Amino acid sequence: MGSTSNGVAGDLTTNCNGVSVDKGVDFANYFCTYGFLYHQKEMLCDRVRMDAYYNAIFQNKEHFHGKAVLDVGTGSGILAIWSAQAGARKVYAVEATKMTEHARELVKANNLQDVIEVIEGSMEDVTLPEKVDIIISEWMGYFLLRESMFDSVIFARDRWLKPDGIMYPSHARMWMAPMRSGLGDQKMDDYEVAMNDWHSFVDDTKTYYGVDMSVLTKPFDDEQKKYYLQTSLWNNLHPQQIIGTPAIIKEINCLTASVNDVLNVSSNFPSSITERTRLCGLAGWFDVHFRGNRDYPAKHEIELTTAPSLDNGTHWGQQVFLLHPPVRVSEGDDLMVSFSMSRSKENHRLMEVELGYKYFDSTLKTVFAEEITTEPVSLCWSCFGATLKV
Ligand SMILES: C[S@@+](CC[C@H](N)C(=O)[O-])C[C@H]1O[C@@H](n2cnc3c(N)ncnc32)[C@H](O)[C@@H]1O
Numbered sequence: 001m002g003s004t005s006n007g008v009a010g011d012l013t014t015n016c017n018g019v020s021v022d023k024g025v026d027f028a029n030y031f032c033t034y035g036f037l038y039h040q041k042e043m044l045c046d047r048v049r050m051d052a053y054y055n056a057i058f059q060n061k062e063h064f065h066g067k068a069v070l071d072v073g074t075g076s077g078i079l080a081i082w083s084a085q086a087g088a089r090k091v092y093a094v095e096a097t098k099m100t101e102h103a104r105e106l107v108k109a110n111n112l113q114d115v116i117e118v119i120e121g122s123m124e125d126v127t128l129p130e131k132v133d134i135i136i137s138e139w140m141g142y143f144l145l146r147e148s149m150f151d152s153v154i155f156a157r158d159r160w161l162k163p164d165g166i167m168y169p170s171h172a173r174m175w176m177a178p179m180r181s182g183l184g185d186q187k188m189d190d191y192e193v194a195m196n197d198w199h200s201f202v203d204d205t206k207t208y209y210g211v212d213m214s215v216l217t218k219p220f221d222d223e224q225k226k227y228y229l230q231t232s233l234w235n236n237l238h239p240q241q242i243i244g245t246p247a248i249i250k251e252i253n254c255l256t257a258s259v260n261d262v263l264n265v266s267s268n269f270p271s272s273i274t275e276r277t278r279l280c281g282l283a284g285w286f287d288v289h290f291r292g293n294r295d296y297p298a299k300h301e302i303e304l305t306t307a308p309s310l311d312n313g314t315h316w317g318q319q320v321f322l323l324h325p326p327v328r329v330s331e332g333d334d335l336m337v338s339f340s341m342s343r344s345k346e347n348h349r350l351m352e353v354e355l356g357y358k359y360f361d362s363t364l365k366t367v368f369a370e371e372i373t374t375e376p377v378s379l380c381w382s383c384f385g386a387t388l389k390v
Pocket residue numbers: 031034035043044072073074075076077078079094095096097099121122123124137138139140149152
């Protein structure tokens with residue numbers, strides 16, 4: 001059961017968005033890191049994440065008792081193991097990478113090999129012998145949707161979940177709020193250092209090698225701006241760095257959402273500034289909920305939030321979209337933010353973001369003060385320390 005998904009370059013498949021994806025490239029860029037125990041351990045060490053899934057399962061054991069469960073992207077097998085320990089009759093634990101070998105060992109070491117079947121393969125390719133009562137998955141990327149793994153969960157749901165089945169988690173939301181931070185100054189300094197270094201390089205190349213490189217100054221500048229100023233950043237913000245009312249920009253019902261529903265996220269939302277400070281950018285985060293379904297609601301609803309927190313930070317942190325330069329704001333000022341996020345055309349697992357805002361200065365009452373649309377920002381990932389940009 002289950003074909004291996006270790007596709008090779010040139011092995012084309014079609015994703016739900018109708019766009020061709022090279023499986024080999026996708027494996028090298030995306031799945032590669034999940035094949036390492038150190039990466040799985042990073043997720044297993046996230047106490048907020050672990051507690052939320054653990055509590056969602058064990059405080060709602062009646063959902064699992066005697067049921068068939070599908071774990072989409074089982075990784076080390078942790079969610080499959082908990083599902084079995086909570087009384088599942090059968091757990092199908094599907095994983096695309098060779099992590100399946102470790103997951104199988106772990107299942108055996110915990111004496112659950114009669115309940116859990118670890119299947120190596122891409123969710124889109126495997127065949128199960130039955131439909132399931134529950135789909136459990138930890139599919140959330142930075143700012144919820146990066147990695148686009150929810151597509152695979154939707155595929156699994158539509159193909160393998162019984163009509164009265166339950167999704168774990170059942171709901172997800174994306175949030176945004178204005179923030180202050182020293183990160184923008186740091187990034188601007190880095191950019192200026194890189195440009196000064198470029199100008200010295202152009203002078204030296206002319207002096208010592210007789211070639212004028214200055215025609216490349218503009219493209220180099222554009223490249224550096226994109227890298228330093230127009231790429232969103234991971235950050236674990238202190239709650240006090242949030243300087244305005246947060247807004248929900250997207251709500252997802254995991255039982256009914258289609259891929260089309262998550263291809264783009266667009267929102268125009270107001271936010272009231274709560275202190276006199278510098279508006280340095282916008283921060284984005286998400287939460288998910290485990291609520292069961294309408295006919296079989298969870299006895300104990302659990303929330304997993306990645307909001308800025310002093311004691312309960314997660315490995316997702318928050319995604320920071322910086323404004324250059326920052327804007328002086330005061331308590332009572334209002335922002336109207338327009339946010340739009342879509343998938344990168346070059347890589348469906350990465351996102352492109354456009355941000356704009358109107359700023360209403362409270363001292364000038366309703367007088368419109370400023371309207372700025374920032375350049376598109378990339379939500380990119382780093383893989384073994386190397387930053388891949390789109
Ligand atoms: C965020 S990790 C979660 C791992 C584990 N469930 C946990 O909670 O610790 C997601 C896992 O899903 C796997 N994955 C992502 N898309 C998949 C797909 N389409 N088919 C099979 N596995 C997939 C990845 O390789 C990765 O191991």
